[in-house]
Amino acid sequence: xxxxxxxxxxxxxxxxxxxxxxxxxxxxxxxxxxxxxxxxxxxxxxxxxxxxxxxxxxxxxxxxxxxxxxxxxxxxxxxxxxxxxxxxxxxxxxxxxxxxxxxxxxxxxxxxxxxxxxxxxxxxxxxxxxxxxxxxxxxxxxxxxxxxxxxxxxxxxxxxxxxxxxxxxxxxxxxxxxxxxxxxxxxxxxxxxxxxxxxxxxxxxxxxxxxxxxxxxxxxxxxxxxxxxxxxxxxxxxxxxxxxxxxxxxxxxxxxxxxxxxxxxxxxxxxxxxxxxxxxxxxxxxxxxxxxxxxxxxxxxxxxxxxxxxxxxxxxxxxxxxxxxxxxxxxxxxxxxxxxxxxxxxxxxxxxxxxxxxxxxxxxxxxxxxxxxxxxxxxxxxxxxxxxxxxxxxxxxxxxxxxxxxxxxxxxxxxxxxxxxxxxxxxxxxxxxxxxxxxxxxxxxxxxxxxxxxxxxxxxxxxxxxxxxxxxxxxxxxxxxxxxxxxxxxxxxxxxxxxxxxxxxxxxxxxxxxxxxxxxxxxxxxxxxxxxxxxxxxxxxxxxxxxxxxxxxxxxxxxxxxxxxxxxxx
Numbered sequence: 001x002x003x004x005x006x007x008x009x010x011x012x013x014x015x016x017x018x019x020x021x022x023x024x025x026x027x028x029x030x031x032x033x034x035x036x037x038x039x040x041x042x043x044x045x046x047x048x049x050x051x052x053x054x055x056x057x058x059x060x061x062x063x064x065x066x067x068x069x070x071x072x073x074x075x076x077x078x079x080x081x082x083x084x085x086x087x088x089x090x091x092x093x094x095x096x097x098x099x100x101x102x103x104x105x106x107x108x109x110x111x112x113x114x115x116x117x118x119x120x121x122x123x124x125x126x127x128x129x130x131x132x133x134x135x136x137x138x139x140x141x142x143x144x145x146x147x148x149x150x151x152x153x154x155x156x157x158x159x160x161x162x163x164x165x166x167x168x169x170x171x172x173x174x175x176x177x178x179x180x181x182x183x184x185x186x187x188x189x190x191x192x193x194x195x196x197x198x199x200x201x202x203x204x205x206x207x208x209x210x211x212x213x214x215x216x217x218x219x220x221x222x223x224x225x226x227x228x229x230x231x232x233x234x235x236x237x238x239x240x241x242x243x244x245x246x247x248x249x250x251x252x253x254x255x256x257x258x259x260x261x262x263x264x265x266x267x268x269x270x271x272x273x274x275x276x277x278x279x280x281x282x283x284x285x286x287x288x289x290x291x292x293x294x295x296x297x298x299x300x301x302x303x304x305x306x307x308x309x310x311x312x313x314x315x316x317x318x319x320x321x322x323x324x325x326x327x328x329x330x331x332x333x334x335x336x337x338x339x340x341x342x343x344x345x346x347x348x349x350x351x352x353x354x355x356x357x358x359x360x361x362x363x364x365x366x367x368x369x370x371x372x373x374x375x376x377x378x379x380x381x382x383x384x385x386x387x388x389x390x391x392x393x394x395x396x397x398x399x400x401x402x403x404x405x406x407x408x409x410x411x412x413x414x415x416x417x418x419x420x421x422x423x424x425x426x427x428x429x430x431x432x433x434x435x436x437x438x439x440x441x442x443x444x445x446x447x448x449x450x451x452x453x454x455x456x457x458x459x460x461x462x463x464x465x466x467x468x469x470x471x472x473x474x475x476x477x478x479x480x481x482x483x484x485x486x487x488x489x490x491x492x493x494x495x496x497x498x499x500x501x502x503x504x505x506x507x508x509x510x511x512x513x514x515x516x517x518x519x520x521x522x523x524x525x526x527x528x529x530x531x532x533x534x535x536x537x538x539x540x541x542x543x544x545x546x547x548x549x550x551x552x553x554x555x556x557x558x559x560x561x562x563x564x565x566x567x568x569x570x
Contacts, residue, residue, distance in 0.1 A: 078105055078506065080538045082144035088116035089529040091519045092134075095500045098161035098175070100148075100189045105141040106506040108531055109175070110517055111156040112137065115526035127151040136177060138192070139531055141506050141513075148192040154179030155522060158210035165223045167195030168250045176226070178210040184228060186252060196252030198228075203258065206230040206243055209270050213284065215246075216317065218300060218308065223250040227284060227299070229272060230258075242288065246303050256303030271346045271389070276355045278373045281321040283335075287346055291338035291361060295320065298333040323374065337375060338368075345389040348372070349401055349421075360403065362386045367405065369424065379424035383407045387414060393443035393450030395427050395482045396420060402427060404441050404452050416441070416454050428485050430548060432456030438475055439501035444512045444536070445569050451481045451536075453491070453503050453514070458546060477501075477514070478546070479539075481566070486550030487559055491539040494518065496530075503536070505570050512536040512568040540564050 089112050096109040113132050114123070124133040129151050136159060137149040158178040166174030166186050175189045184198040200206075213227040225248055232241035246255035272286035275293070282296035297317050300308050308317040328335045342364040349358040349369070356372030367390065368380040383405065390403040400421040407415045412435075418428040434456040441454035457476050474493040491514070500517040513536060519529035540563045545556040554562070 078142045078511070079144070079533075081532070081534045083530055083532045084139055084144040084146075085528055085530045086112060086114065087528055088526045089114050089519065090522045090524055090526050091499055091517060091529045092156050092522055093500045093517075094156070094159060095502050095515055095517055096159045096161050096175075097502070097504050097515070098173075098189060099141070100138050100161070101140065102190065103142065104507060106504060107141045107147060108139045108515055108533065109159055109161060110137060110139075110500075110531060111135065111159065112519075112529050113522060113526075123149065123151045129153050134179075136187075136192070141533065144531070144533065150187070150192045152177065152179065152183060152185075154181050154183040156180070157208070158212070160211055160214070161189050163214060163224060163249065166249055167252075168221075168223060169195065176212055178208055178212060181207050184208060184212075184247075184252075186249075198247065198252050202254070203230065203243070203245075205233040207233065211272075212247075213272055213274050215274065215296065216282065217249075218246060218317070219248055219250075219255055221248070221250045223248070225249045225255065227272075229270070229286070242286075244299065244303075246300065256300070256305070259299060259302045273346060273348050275348060275359070275372065277321040277324055278354065278356045279319070279321045280355060281319060281324065282317060283324065285337055285346060285359075287343045289343065290336060290340065291343050291346055293324075293335040293337045294333060295324070295328070302333075327375070338370070340366075344386060347389060347392075349392065352399070360390060362390060367403075367419075367424070369421075379422075381419065381424045384409050388440040391441045391443050391452065392421075393418075393452055394445065395449065395452075396422075397448055397482075398422065402450075404443065404454065406441060406454070414456065416456065418452065428480070428482075430480075430488070431459065432478075433459060435475065437497060439498050442501065442503040444503045444505065446481070447567050447569055449482050451479055451503075451512075451566070451568075453477060453479050455498070455501070458488075458490075477539075479543070479563075481563065484552060484554070484559060484562070486548050486552045488546050488548065489540060489560070489563060490544040490546050491542075492534075497521075505568055506533075508570055514539060536568070537564055 091112040094111060097106045098109065099105060100107045111134055113134055115132050123135060124131045133151045134154060134156050135149055135151050136156065138147040140147055156177065157180045159175055161175040162173050163176060164173050169188060173189050174195055175187050177185050177187060182200040186195040187193060188195055207230065209229040209231050215225045215227055217223060218225045225246060228245045228247055230243040232243055242261045244259040244261065248255055270287065272284065275283045275285050277283065283293045284296055284299060285291060285293045297308055324335060338361050340363045343361055344364060345362040347360040349360050351357040358372050358378065359370040361368050361370065366380055366382055369378045370376065371378055385408040387406040387408050390405050392401040392403055395402040395418045402421045403419050405417045405419060407417060409415055412433055414432055414434050416430050416432060417426055419425065420427050438455040441452065443450045443452045455475055455477055474495050475498055476493045477491045479489040479491050496518040497520060498516055498518055499521055503512060503514050506513045514534050516532045520527045540560055543560060545559050
């Protein structure tokens with residue numbers, strides 16, 4: 001028994017030694033593995049550190065390159081004021097603004113006739129036209145330099161720019177030029193080169209009526225199309241004929257046939273527009289004494305003999321609006337928008353989040369605002385004689401368009417009235433003397449409301465009792481802002497004939513400018529034609545403060561500084 005115990009003891013002792021030896025071996029192996037892992041980890045950390053420093057180095061090189069080596073694009077320095085003149089010329093009463101040279105500064109397009117006989121071998125002859133010919137010219141918005149000029153065979157009626165992909169030019173926009181007889185041509189706004197010209201051989205004894213309406217794509221070629229209006233020269237009794245033509249924006253070819261429309265009313269003022277109902281359906285509205293309307297899908301069907309179809313077309317062409325369909329005459333497929341026989345101006349008023357918006361209709365003695373969907377009257381107000389289309393802007397701080405109205409009360413006197421867009425009530429008014437050739441009013445948005453600009457002459461003790469020929473007197477440009485309604489700024493005065501005028505932003509959120517076209521109109525004796533651009537801030541610096549009835553405790557300098565610091569928005 002003892003031997004067995006001793007044997008067991010000996011065996012256990014040997015086993016313990018073997019276990020210890022095995023444990024030592026395992027520990028040694030683990031240390032080697034741990035050392036190898038630590039080495040690998042240290043190598044990986046070094047690579048990560050190297051990669052981080054490499055990325056930082058590359059970033060620093062890029063920043064350094066863009067900051068010091070690669071020059072930044074040079075922003076054009078826009079002059080505060082520039083004036084470009086053309087001698088021995090007459091001009092047309094139109095100004096079109098568009099950035100044609102893509103420098104992010106608005107440029108100025110206008111049309112004139114060079115009557116200088118010494119230029120008889122110039123532009124007109126070069127382009128194969130008889131002298132004198134009409135010209136469309138583009139002046140740089142930064143300094144007034146001539147960007148391009150081209151001759152045309154007809155007197156000019158309208159120039160419409162900013163039409164994307166016109167003529168199939170994918171990366172650029174174009175301008176549509178409309179003459180006073182039959183000229184309809186598309187040009188590249190960047191170069192002035194012809195993209196296409198409408199061949200009018202299919203229509204005789206007609207003259208075009210501008211402006212053209214820009215429509216959604218009708219023929220599925222991914223380019224906006226046009227609706228052109230013509231007046232027929234063949235009149236039977238009191239019946240006049242209006243002719244409508246759909247035109248491809250890519251090729252300039254007609255889409256379908258001419259659509260004839262008889263009317264017994266003349267055209268006092270022609271102001272067609274495209275109206276979209278709340279269901280997204282397109283309607284064409286135009287004045288023929290009354291205000292008429294026709295669904296674009298019905299017009300398309302009359303022109304082509306088929307209904308619009310296809311997935312490429314705007315869905316507004318493929319459906320109808322139930323509410324407007326009930327008001328449509330089933331035989332003529334027309335809708336009578338407004339029954340007055342003396343409608344002069346038709347304007348669409350944008351409402352945020354509402355396709356239909358509102359419709360503002362001006363007659364000879366009334367202004368009426370309609371709901372753009374159900375055509376119910378929102379408000380109306382009587383007038384004496386509307387001189388020109390009302391100018392929209394924000395006088396109240398309620399986000400709803402208000403309107404500046406020029407109402408002629410006597411031969412040489414007018415009231416400039418700003419009416420509330422919600423109610424039609426008077427918010428502000430002033431009485432001025434004016435001349436028949438005074439330009440139309442304008443407006444430009446500030447950050448919260450609008451500045452309104454208008455022409456005339458404030459009555460004073462000197463001139464209030466004198467009736468004169470105001471075409472020979474100075475024309476004064478005034479400015480009013482709702483923050484100081486008892487004060488107007490006299491921005492400029494001129495003895496020259498101001499043919500056209502507008503105010504607009506020339507750089508987004510940077511500065512607003514006045515643009516004046518001065519000279520003699522076509523049909524008058526030639527003289528100097530000039531285009532002037534002046535920053536509104538510069539005009540305010542040089543202005544005179546005129547105080548109306550009301551209390552305002554600020555000095556003239558404080559008022560001018562307040563107006564000067566205004567910021568403008570698109």
